Amino acid sequence: MVAARVVSGRALVVAIAVVLALLGSAAEAQQLSPNFYSRTCPSLATIVRAGMASAVQREPRMGASILRLFFHDCFVNGCDGSILLDDTPTFTGEKSAGPNANSARGFEVIDAIKAQVEASCKATVSCADILALATRDGVNLLGGPTWSVPLGRKDSRTASQSGANSNLPGPGSSLATLISMFGRQGLSARDMTALSGAHTIGRTQCQFFRNRIYNERNINASFAALRQQTCPLSGGDSNLAAFDVQTADAFDNAYYQNLVAQRGLLHSDQELFNGGSQDSLVRQYSSNAARFNADFVSAMVKMGNLLPPSGTPTEVRLNCRKVN
Structure with a gap:
């Protein structure tokens, strides 16, 4: 009888621990708020906006590059700034993963904004939150919508190259693969199609669309011929072309008009139509x-609410490229 009571007591303790863990996870998810820094860093939004305005003025493409960084960050263990970590002799992160190596860019923009934020609000604002705000501002500065960004993320102390290699859809992905990969992140097919509209801005390298413009049938002939001018059958892998042939640096709905006209640049783009x-x-x-x-x-808000798994070591990094 005593043994039974001991077992029962232990079971109760375990049950309470499970409940508390679940409540902790819920609390972590609910702590994101647009007003998270209203008292601790009231100038945050102004600093980030100014940094992005300067970056986009120098190079409009930077708005798309920062948006891509945010997407590639959130799809690997949540929106935790892990993509911003540099490799070291003892650490291999996400920057060198296949989807990011030689194509992920804009890190210096986040560095510059982080430096300004640190000067105003020391050790307060995470790199993950700066990236989220910079993404919103980059979209808006290129003519897109604005929105209230929930804040309160922490920065991961680690990164996952394998996660970046396996969680991010590629330029040759089928519709079924796209739906599945977004679904694993809790994002619907509608979310996926809307988020793909990010390709209304930005550019990509010839190596990622060469097969489409030479070998696929569901492509507008004049569009294919235009893109072949800067993407030869061999060589020129890093030559760039705009996703949106109509308004390359304007955030609008022309991306979808292009898809209807069979002018999607990537195979994965045209798969949507x-x-x-x-x-x-x-x-x-x-x-x-x-x-x-x-x-x-x-x-975007739904994707931005993706958080690292419970128990992931986090902090507010002083330098976005390395742990404290």
């Missing part, structure tokens, strides 16, 4: 910019 489940939504976005903007904002 290729006789599949997202065709009707692409048509809707192509003719209704307001609907696209609303769904894009909703999906």
Whole structure:
């Protein structure tokens, strides 16, 4: 009987611990708030906006590059600034992963903004939150929507090269793969199609679209010929082309108009409009910019709420490139 009571007591302790852990996870998820730094760093939004305005003025493409960094960060163990960590002799992070090596860019912009934030609010604001705000401002500065960014993220003390290699969809992904990979992050097919609209800005390298412009049939012939001018059959792998042939540096719904006209640059782009489940939504976005903007904002906030797994060591980094 005594033994039974001991077992029962232990079971109760375990049960309470589980409940507390779940409550802790819920509390962690709920701590994100647009007002998180209202008292500790009231100048944060102004500093980040000014930094991004300067960066985009120098190079409009930078808005797209920062947006891509945020996406690649959030899809690997949550939005924790892990993509910003440099490799060291004893640490290999996400920068050298296949989807990021020689293509992820904009780190110096985040560094510059972080330095300004640190000068104003020492050891207070995470790199992950700076990246989230910079992403919103980059989109808005290029003519896109703005939104209230939930804040309160912490920076991971580690990164996952394997996670970056396995969690990020590639330029040759099929529609089924895209839906599956976004679904693993808790994002719906609608979220995926709206987030893909990020390709209304930015550029990509010839090596990622060469096969499409030479070998695929569901492509506008004149568009293929135009892109072949800067992407030969061999060589020129790093030559750049804009995703959006109409308005390369304007955040609008032209990306979807291009898909309807079979002018998607990547195979994965055109998969959204290729006789599949997202065709009707692409048509809707192509003719209704307001609907696209609303769904894009909703999906961005949803993606931005992805947090590292419970128990992940975190901190507020003083330097975005290395742990404290």
